[in-house]
Amino acid sequence: MIGAILLLTLMGLILGTALGYAAKAFHVEGNPLVEEVSQMMPGTQCGQCGFAGCTPAAEAIVNGDAEVTCCPPGGTSLAASLAKKLGIDIKLDSLQEGVVFAHINSALCTGCTRCYKVCPTDAIVGANKQIHMVINAACTSCRRCVEACPENCIDMLPEQATLDTWYWPKPKAA
Amino acid sequence: MAFFSPFRGGVHPDSFKELSATLPIMRLPIPPQLFVPLRQHAGSDAVAIVEPGSHVLKGQLIARAGNGLSAPVHAPTSGIVAAITPVTAAHPSGMKSNAIIIKPDRKDTPVKVPTLLDPFKLPRDELAQKIADAGIVGMGGASFPAAVKLSSAIDRHVETIVINGSECEPYLTADDRLMTERAEKIILGARLIRHVVGAQKIAIAIEDNKPNAISAMQKAAVGEQQLEIVVVPTRYPMGSAKQMIKAVTGHEVPAGGRSSDVGVLMHNVATAYAIAEALAESKPLTSRIVTVSGGAIVRPQNVEALIGTPARYLIEFCGGTVNTPTRLLLGGPMMGHVVQSLDVPLIKGVAGILALTDHEITNPQASPCIRCGRCVSACPMGLVPLEMANRSKHGDFDGANDYGLSDCILCGSCAYVCPSHIPLVHYFQYAKGHLNSQTAQSKRMQYTRQLAETRQERIDKAAAAKAAAKAAKANRRKRSPAKTEKSPQGES
Numbered sequence: 001m002i003g004a005i006l007l008l009t010l011m012g013l014i015l016g017t018a019l020g021y022a023a024k025a026f027h028v029e030g031n032p033l034v035e036e037v038s039q040m041m042p043g044t045q046c047g048q049c050g051f052a053g054c055t056p057a058a059e060a061i062v063n064g065d066a067e068v069t070c071c072p073p074g075g076t077s078l079a080a081s082l083a084k085k086l087g088i089d090i091k092l093d094s095l096q097e098g099v100v101f102a103h104i105n106s107a108l109c110t111g112c113t114r115c116y117k118v119c120p121t122d123a124i125v126g127a128n129k130q131i132h133m134v135i136n137a138a139c140t141s142c143r144r145c146v147e148a149c150p151e152n153c154i155d156m157l158p159e160q161a162t163l164d165t166w167y168w169p170k171p172k173a174a
Numbered sequence: 175m176a177f178f179s180p181f182r183g184g185v186h187p188d189s190f191k192e193l194s195a196t197l198p199i200m201r202l203p204i205p206p207q208l209f210v211p212l213r214q215h216a217g218s219d220a221v222a223i224v225e226p227g228s229h230v231l232k233g234q235l236i237a238r239a240g241n242g243l244s245a246p247v248h249a250p251t252s253g254i255v256a257a258i259t260p261v262t263a264a265h266p267s268g269m270k271s272n273a274i275i276i277k278p279d280r281k282d283t284p285v286k287v288p289t290l291l292d293p294f295k296l297p298r299d300e301l302a303q304k305i306a307d308a309g310i311v312g313m314g315g316a317s318f319p320a321a322v323k324l325s326s327a328i329d330r331h332v333e334t335i336v337i338n339g340s341e342c343e344p345y346l347t348a349d350d351r352l353m354t355e356r357a358e359k360i361i362l363g364a365r366l367i368r369h370v371v372g373a374q375k376i377a378i379a380i381e382d383n384k385p386n387a388i389s390a391m392q393k394a395a396v397g398e399q400q401l402e403i404v405v406v407p408t409r410y411p412m413g414s415a416k417q418m419i420k421a422v423t424g425h426e427v428p429a430g431g432r433s434s435d436v437g438v439l440m441h442n443v444a445t446a447y448a449i450a451e452a453l454a455e456s457k458p459l460t461s462r463i464v465t466v467s468g469g470a471i472v473r474p475q476n477v478e479a480l481i482g483t484p485a486r487y488l489i490e491f492c493g494g495t496v497n498t499p500t501r502l503l504l505g506g507p508m509m510g511h512v513v514q515s516l517d518v519p520l521i522k523g524v525a526g527i528l529a530l531t532d533h534e535i536t537n538p539q540a541s542p543c544i545r546c547g548r549c550v551s552a553c554p555m556g557l558v559p560l561e562m563a564n565r566s567k568h569g570d571f572d573g574a575n576d577y578g579l580s581d582c583i584l585c586g587s588c589a590y591v592c593p594s595h596i597p598l599v600h601y602f603q604y605a606k607g608h609l610n611s612q613t614a615q616s617k618r619m620q621y622t623r624q625l626a627e628t629r630q631e632r633i634d635k636a637a638a639a640k641a642a643a644k645a646a647k648a649n650r651r652k653r654s655p656a657k658t659e660k661s662p663q664g665e666s
Contacts, residue, residue: 042619044626073622077615084572099615121625140622163213165614166267167607170567171540171600 033062033086040081042073044120046142062086073140075099100156101139102146106131108153115145115154180421183554184409185587187344187508189383193474194467195347199355201478202491204251204278208482209261209519210236211273215311216318217243222274224255232284233458236274239306245319246309248458250480253278264504264518266511273519276482293453294369298328301370301453308452309522310459314338314413314442315505317523320449323439324370330434332373336422337364339380339387339443340412343506346526348463349443351476353380353387356447357394361401363446366453371439376401377422378443383408410508411585415440417554429581444525459522466492470499470529479520485527486516499529508586541594549588549598555581559588563598566605571612574605582606 038058049070051057060066061082068082068090083090102123104115109131116124116132123139126132134145136159146154159165212220218240230236230249237247256277260270293301306321337360341349353360364376378395380388382405391403406412406421416427418440425436433440441449444462451457460481467474472493479488485502489495503510504524520527549559557578565574582602589598 042626043623074619075615077612078619080572080612081616120629121622122629123622123625137618138622138625140619161267161269163263163265163267163269163271165611166265166269167611168266168600168603170604171597 031059031062034059037062037082037085040074040078040085041071042078042140044073044140044142046073046120046140046144048072048142073142099159100141101136101159102134102141102143103155103157104132104134105153105155106133108151110151112150114148114150118144118148120144180407180409180412181417181554182556183552183587184411184417185552185590186408187410187590189408190345190467191347191350191383193345193347194465194476195350195384195386197351197475199351199463199476199478200491202480202483202488204280204282204480205483205487206278207256207484208250208253208276208278208480209273209484209517210247210250210276210482211261211263211271211519211521212237212247213263213271214247214317214481214521214523215243215245216316217245219272220244220247222258222272224258224274226255226257228255229253229279230255230276232282233287233460234285235307235458239319243319243322245311246307246458247274247481248309248460249276250460250482251276251278252281252283261519262513262515262517264513264521264524266513268514273482287456290454290456293366298370298372299325301366302328305370305449305452308448308458310445310448310452311522312442313444313448313462313523313525315509315523315525317521320441320445323441324367327371327434327439331437332371332434332439333437334375334377334423334439335364335368335371335373336418336433336438336440337367337376337378337443337446338413338415338418338440339378339384339391340406340418341384341525342381342408342410342412342414343508343510343526344410345467345528346465346506347467348465348476348525350384350387352447352463353384353443354390357387357390359450360391360443360446361394361398362454363448363450364401364441365398366449367439367441367446373439374400377404378402379404379406379412379418379422381406381408381412410587411554411583414554414583414585416583429578462520462522462524464488464520464524465526465528467526468499468503468528469531469534470495470497472496481520481522483520484516485513485518485520488520488527489516489529495529496531500532501528501530501535503528503530508590509584536595538595540596543594543596546593548591548593552587552591554585554587555583557582559598559602562605563596563601566601571605571609574602575609579605579609 038055041054041058043054045053049057051060061068068088069079071078111129111131113128116126121138121140123135124132220237221240222237224230224236231252232249234249235246236249239246253276256275258274261273263269263271302321302325310320311317312320339349339353368376378391388405395401395403404422411417415433419433419438420426427433427436448459461478463476463478465476466488475492477488502513504513505526543560553559562574562577562579584599584602586599592598
């Protein structure tokens with residue numbers, strides 16, 4: 001009896017040490033590319049790409065399960081830099097242009113504060129029973145506020161060009 | 175021929191300067207309404223400091239400089255502020271931007287001018303500040319605030335001040351007439367710029383197709399130390415900084431570099447004139463000389479007009495148009511931009527208002543590139559426009575950039591010589607705009623990423639604090655169970 005206990009304890013010790021050593025010595029890193037791509041993503045975990053967050057999306061992009069253009073908040077600039085990183089050719093001018101921003105219809109807003117609680121970038125300002133407002137510069141067009149709004153008063157409107165952002169459209173085909 | 179040329183590439187467009195070059199500058203009567211835009215310069219909008227209904231005097235500050243790169247705006251004449259509202263901007267998009275609308279009282283009462291001091295005895299930074307306060311911007315077209323350009327050159331060992339009197343754009347003769355009629359003040363302005371920057375030499379460069387301006391400037395420059403009138407050959411784009419510096423000093427500004435990298439600071443003659451007025455007479459920039467010309471104008475001439483004068487009023491002063499002009503341009507025909515409406519107001523950086531007829535413009539259908547290479551020999555920057563355009567067309571903007579898109583000065587020489595009439599400059603405008611918007615987008619993404627991280631941190635902190643509070647409460651309850659039993663409702 002004592003012999004068996006000693007033997008099993010000894011075996012446990014030896015095997016445990018061996019396993020512990022193997023775990024350290026033969027450690028496999030996660031794909032470093034996933035980490036890099038994930039760093040490039042917006043990091044707002046908005047889920048518009050259909051994945052649970054930015055890291056799962058990065059994994060899918062690296063594995064080729066998702067397009068580099070799948071991230072709406074990242075837009076063309078993210079698509080371009082991802083394509084460059086992964087060595088993929090994409091036609092940038094064929095991408096849909098134009099960013100959309102959440103816009104709160106102040107005539108319908110009741111000041112319930114639900115939208116600004118879900119905003120991942122704190123882009124909505126307001127207070128209880130006060131009309132809320134969206135700061136365009138901080139809006140990633142994730143649409144979470146649209147879903148949260150009980151009054152259905154949030155619309156996604158395209159960005160209005162200003163004198164600073166306007167640029168010449170593409171010339172008609174020659 | 176190329177051996178003797180002052181810089182590589184370039185073109186010789188028909189000048190059409192004879193339309194207005196010999197006529198004296200006329201002063202425009204005060205128009206019934208002035209539309210003074212808050213954006214007349216590179217950078218952010220000026221901020222209006224007057225209210226509708228308030229009375230302003232000529233030269234009074236009506237909008238202070240905005241944040242960052244900006245310039246203030248002054249009232250061009252005395253009158254009542256009628257409104258501050260968006261009007262059609264002098265911009266190719268045809269969009270509106272805010273302007274202060276002034277109803278002149280026709281008395282032209284100026285603000286009180288402080289006692290004038292000899293500007294050469296004042297400290298340099300004070301002079302630079304005065305130039306900034308006078309709202310002076312580059313009047314050759316780029317509208318970059320002059321004081322910023324001067325201050326950034328102060329510590330960069332600038333040796334030569336180049337005053338640009340080349341006026342290489344066809345039709346435009348505003349600088350030509352300014353040099354012919356008001357040479358002394360330009361030279362005073364040039365000396366003041368030299369004094370502010372601490373440079374040694376002044377070179378005033380004039381293209382050889384302006385004999386009157388050359389002789390007037392030479393006469394005014396007699397007896398000046400270290401000041402030279404340089405006659406340069408007529409060749410477009412002589413007026414571009416890099417080409418002008420190459421022609422005058424022989425130095426080439428490195429790609430991505432600035433003129434001060436080769437010890438040069440360049441200003442337009444009209445800017446030098448405005449600086450002289452600001453420092454010697456304490457007059458802010460409220461008027462400019464503008465060429466109103468083109469085949470559709472009845473009496474093409476140069477007009478000294480108040481900033482904010484509607485283009486329509488200027489054209490009416492010149493006899494109106496012969497028939498409906500086919501194209502309206504602000505600036506020259508090479509680099510100016512098309513405007514759709516005559517309602518655009520005159521702004522500080524506009525040297526010409528052109529109304530062109532059908533036979534003055536060519537607008538044939540573009541045909542495919544035949545790779546003849548004419549654009550390559552015309553490009554003054556030594557780029558390959560056909561490759562850049564091809565890449566821009568197919569959305570390969572980084573590829574276009576690798577071919578030197580960022581060095582392109584958008585002078586239009588390539589499009590001018592293209593036998594296939596490909597809108598090359600339009601492609602480059604489009605590609606540059608796209609790259610800029612991409613940069614802006616990724617900047618915004620960095621910002622929102624940071625916002626999301628701060629929010630997450632805050633939520634985590636709040637959750638931790640809540641958990642800690644709960645634990646503390648649980649601890650208290652353990653010690654005194656009797657208390658909790660008294661108020662069971664509070665737990666739910």
